[in-house]
Amino acid sequence: MRPQIKNYLSVTKKEWNGMVVLIILIAIVLLAPYMFQAKHKDNIINFKAFDKAITDSDKTEYLPARDEASAGSRNVRPAALFKFNPNNLPLAGWIKLGLTEHQAEVIKHYEQNGGRFYTKGDVQKMYSVSPAEYKILEPYINLPDGAAYHTKKVKPGEAIEINTADSARLTMIHGIGPAFARRIVHYRERVGGFYNKEQLKEVYGIDEQKYNQIKADIAVDGRHVIKVNINTATFNELKRFPYLSYKQMDAIVAYRDEHGNYSALNDLKNIAILNDGILRKIGPYLVFK
Helix, strand or coil: CHHHHHHHHCCCHHHHHHHHHHHHHHHHHHHHHHHHHHHCCCCCCCHHHHHHHHHHHHCCCCCCCCCHHHHCCCCCCCCCCCCECCCCCCHHHHHHCCCCHHHHHHHHHHHHCCCCCCCHHHHHCCCCCCHHHHHHHHHHECCCCCCCHHHCCCCCCCCEECCCCCHHHHCCCCCCCHHHHHHHHHHHHHHCCCCCHHHHHHCCCCCHHHHHHHHHHEECCHHHCCCEECCCCCHHHHCCCCCCCHHHHHHHHHHHHHHCCCCCHHHHHHCCCCCHHHHHHHHHHEECC
């Protein structure tokens, strides 16, 4: 029995060497963190210098950036403040006041779509101008004090003439916000003005329900409709009408070239692909000379 136990517990030289190596590796793994910590002492943070940097940064006033594109190019404050009327102020003027080129372009785009500033509050409604920036600019705006013009609504019995109103004035109509106002102006410019109220139903988003909501607040003066001389109009000039297809435009020009000038709307009835419904829509925009 004893020889069997002795043989079982005996260790060869090769096995003993392996055990020694394993013990050394375990010791190295256990001691490694302590050795690393001894060689890399923590640096002591200089809190006095840190506090001084924070204090210095608080003394500098930066205008809040409105977007990532402008954050990198923001000036510390407007470079040159001056009295200004925001209506038709050149792009360079807005930039001189401290806005970025992107912010100024947003404002100019608003004007190009029929927007207008009536009070100082109208400048504040521009999403590209932050509250902090408006607070700096407000004393220099050469407009009456007051809330944004578009927040006012027409009183009962009053009406907005939709051929002359800009987008800001159109928002005075009950049920018309900035988005609808821009669409109305865009469509009006395309067709050349409205000759009756119901044409508003041709504007995207204005259905029968919306039209019934707004019709009491609107008026139409047909004298502001821009007309086209049908006897000189080119194909491109006729393209402004959403009522005509390209084939119908070609037919109008071709018939005129073959048979001579039109003398009245009834002459267009000779073109087979023009029905009475289309002629009623384009008739108020045509002159025959």
